[in-house]
Every structure is written in structure tokens, then in C-alpha cells.
Amino acid sequence: xxxxxxxxxxxxxxxxxxxxxxxxxxxxxxxxxxxxxxxxxxxxxxxxxxxxxxxxxxxxxxxxxxxxxxxxxxxxxxxxxxxxxxxxxxxxxxxxxxxxxxxxxxxxxxxxxxxxxxxxxxxxxxxxxxxxxxxxxxxxxxxxxxxxxxxxxxxxxxxxxxxxxxxxxxxxxxxxxxxxxxxxx
Amino acid sequence: xxxxxxxxxxxxxxxxxxxxxxxxxxxxxxxxxxxxxxxxxxxxxxxxxxxxxxxxxxxxxxxxxxxxxxxxxxxxxxxxxxxxxxxxxxxxxxxxxxxxxxxxxxxxxxxxxxxxxxxxxxxxxxxxxxxxxxxxxxxxxxxxxxxxxxxxxxxxxxxxxxxxxxxxxxxxxxxxxxxxxxxxx
Numbered sequence: 001x002x003x004x005x006x007x008x009x010x011x012x013x014x015x016x017x018x019x020x021x022x023x024x025x026x027x028x029x030x031x032x033x034x035x036x037x038x039x040x041x042x043x044x045x046x047x048x049x050x051x052x053x054x055x056x057x058x059x060x061x062x063x064x065x066x067x068x069x070x071x072x073x074x075x076x077x078x079x080x081x082x083x084x085x086x087x088x089x090x091x092x093x094x095x096x097x098x099x100x101x102x103x104x105x106x107x108x109x110x111x112x113x114x115x116x117x118x119x120x121x122x123x124x125x126x127x128x129x130x131x132x133x134x135x136x137x138x139x140x141x142x143x144x145x146x147x148x149x150x151x152x153x154x155x156x157x158x159x160x161x162x163x164x165x166x167x168x169x170x171x172x173x174x175x176x177x178x179x180x181x182x183x184x185x
Numbered sequence: 186x187x188x189x190x191x192x193x194x195x196x197x198x199x200x201x202x203x204x205x206x207x208x209x210x211x212x213x214x215x216x217x218x219x220x221x222x223x224x225x226x227x228x229x230x231x232x233x234x235x236x237x238x239x240x241x242x243x244x245x246x247x248x249x250x251x252x253x254x255x256x257x258x259x260x261x262x263x264x265x266x267x268x269x270x271x272x273x274x275x276x277x278x279x280x281x282x283x284x285x286x287x288x289x290x291x292x293x294x295x296x297x298x299x300x301x302x303x304x305x306x307x308x309x310x311x312x313x314x315x316x317x318x319x320x321x322x323x324x325x326x327x328x329x330x331x332x333x334x335x336x337x338x339x340x341x342x343x344x345x346x347x348x349x350x351x352x353x354x355x356x357x358x359x360x361x362x363x364x365x366x367x368x369x370x
Contacts, residue, residue, distance in 0.1 A: 019219065030207055
């Protein structure tokens with residue numbers, strides 16, 4: 001992205017893992033023990049609460065990232081990834097307390113990072129390709145980078161959903177708060 | 186905000202403190218020990234890196250929230266708040282390592298929450314008013330709610346700045362990642 005002023009090294013698996021191992025702790029620090037009205041509040045119809053978002057992250061750990069890594073390694077482009085269920089966090093199979101969801105997300109992430117380490121992916125493996133149901137051919141590197149960016153996307157979303165609950169309370173300061181005004185930047 | 190589907194209780198100081206005490210731990214979990222290229226990267230000219238953002242939060246603890254609370258209690262609307270310096274994080278007085286900044290932010294937040302508790306603000310105190318240099322009359326409640334929303338705004342920003350560094354690496358998945366595409370929602 002040319003808009004970035006600092007040079008970024010090429011994608012490195014160690015960097016990705018550095019972030020992936022931190023996400024469960026980050027969400028735990030932000031959410032565990034918070035008032036329930038707040039962690040169950042969303043941004044309106046068909047939007048997700050922090051509770052919902054952690055459920056979504058659990059489902060991704062179960063069905064998306066490492067399963068797709070293994071499909072690439074075992075089948076390459078010949079087997080299309082399964083479609084992802086974006087509504088799984090509303091099913092009864094998920095833990096029904098936020099603490100339970102945070103625990104399960106942390107445990108699944110630990111297992112998945114252990115599985116990733118055991119695969120000992122080489123630079124050549126990062127160039128291997130698979131087939132996405134919508135995008136067609138994708139690389140292992142893109143899949144792993146997306147795992148990272150997806151974590152950060154949802155940390156961002158959790159912060160935003162929490163912050164917006166104070167939209168009225170901040171009064172005139174809403175003009176300075178991008179989290180309330182909805183502006184980027 | 187009528188767009189929110191779940192009912193929110195009226196602003197409560199205990200809720201605000203529940204979030205405020207978590208922010209240093211959240212940022213510590215997300216940032217400490219991460220690769221330096223990543224925590225020093227920004228979103229382009231005149232934008233902030235995670236390192237810069239933690240410096241900004243330090244300066245807010247030193248000059249904004251609790252000092253303004255005290256101005257309201259001592260002077261009401263008769264003394265306008267000091268203008269805030271949005272560039273203080275680029276000054277040499279700030280710690281020059283991310284770990285040092287995280288430590289300082291956590292220590293200042295602890296002190297400020299202790300000072301807040303010692304003030305034993307009543308519901309009537311939350312209705313007290315002060316004078317903002319741009320907005321005019323504001324309430325204690327609005328100031329404290331803004332402290333909370335401002336924390337979350339910058340947790341959101343840190344996540345976004347980190348995620349955008351992977352903007353190229355995710356390939357076609359950028360279409361699904363609001364953190365990269367810049368879309369809200």
C-alpha cells in the first residue's frame with residue numbers, strides 16, 4: 001500500500017504468529033468481567049455484540065484457518081475450501097457465557113498455533129495455492145495474512161461496538177470521536 | 186442512539202471505571218513484544234503508529250481527564266479547560282521505547298483512577314458543568330464518558346493501524362476485511 005510511510009518487511013510467519021498468540025489475551029483483557037449489558041450490546045439490527053464476535057472467532061478457529069491450511073497442503077487447488085458459516089455464533093452449540101467463549105477461543109487458538117508450528121511451513125509452502133469458493137486461487141501466505149488481519153478487524157469491531165454505547169453520553173465530544181461519528185482516520 | 190437495539194442503562198461511574206481500568210492491560214496484551222517494524226508503522230503522512238498512540242494516551246492522562254475533572258469541581262464554568270496538545274507524543278520527554286510507554290500509561294492510569302475514587306463523585310457531581318474551549322458548557326458526565334470512548338477509539342485505531350500493514354499480504358481477501366477496505370459496519 002503506497003499510502004504507508006514506513007517500509008514493511010515481506011510477510012513473515014513469525015510476525016503473524018506474534019500477533020495471533022496475542023489476540024485471545026487482548027480480548028480477555030478488554031472484555032472479561034465487563035458489565036453484561038455492555039458486552040451484549042450491538043450496533044443495531046443484524047450487527048454483532050462483543051459476545052457474538054467472540055463466538056464468530058471460535059467458529060473460525062474450528063472451521064476456517066487451520067482446516068484451510070491443511071486443504072492447501074493436501075489437495076492444492078483441486079479441492080475448494082468449504083464455505084464459511086457467518087451465523088454459527090448464534091447456534092446453541094456455543095458457550096453461553098462470555099467467559100466460556102473467551103476460554104474456548106483461547107484454547108482453540110493455542111491448539112491451532114501448535115498445529116501450525118508442527119507443520120513447519122517453509123517459504124516455498126507459503127507460495128502453495130488453494131481454491132477459495134469466491135476468489136478462486138489464493139496462496140497460503142494470503143490465507144495466513146488474512147488470519148492476522150481478521151483478528152485485528154474484530155478487535156477493532158469490539159472496541160467500536162463498546163464505544164458506540166456511549167454515543168449519547170459523550171455529548172458534544174462526539175465531534176472529536178471517530179468511534180462515535182463513524183469517520184475513519 | 187436510536188440505532189442501537191439493546192437498551193443501555195444510564196451512564197454509571199462504575200461501568201466507566203470498569204473499562205478505564207482495562208485499557209492499559211488491553212494495549213499491553215496487544216502490543217508488548219510485537220515486532221518493532223509493526224508497532225512503529227503508521228497509515229501514511231501525519232498519521233500515528235501504535236507507539237505514537239500510546240504516547241498520546243500518556244499525555245491525556247497527564248493533562249486532560251483528571252485535571253479537567255478538578256477544574257469542574259473547583260471552578261465550574263468560570264475557568265475554561267486548557268487546550269489539549271495533540272502533538273505531545275512527538276516530544277522528547279516521552280519514553281522512547283514502546284515498553285516504557287506502556288509502563289508509563291499503566292502507572293498514570295492507576296494514579297488517575299485512584300484520584301477519581303478519592304473524589305467520591307455523586308450523581309449530583311456528574312451534573313456539574315465546566316467550559317470546553319471549543320464546545321462551551323459540558324457536564325462532568327460527558328467528560329467521563331468521553332474518557333471511556335476515547336480509550337476505545339484509540340484501541341480501535343491501534344488495531345486498524347496494525348491490520349493495515351497486511352493490506353497487500355491478504356490478496357483478494359481484502360474485499361472481506363473492513364480493516365483493510367476502510368468500510369465501516
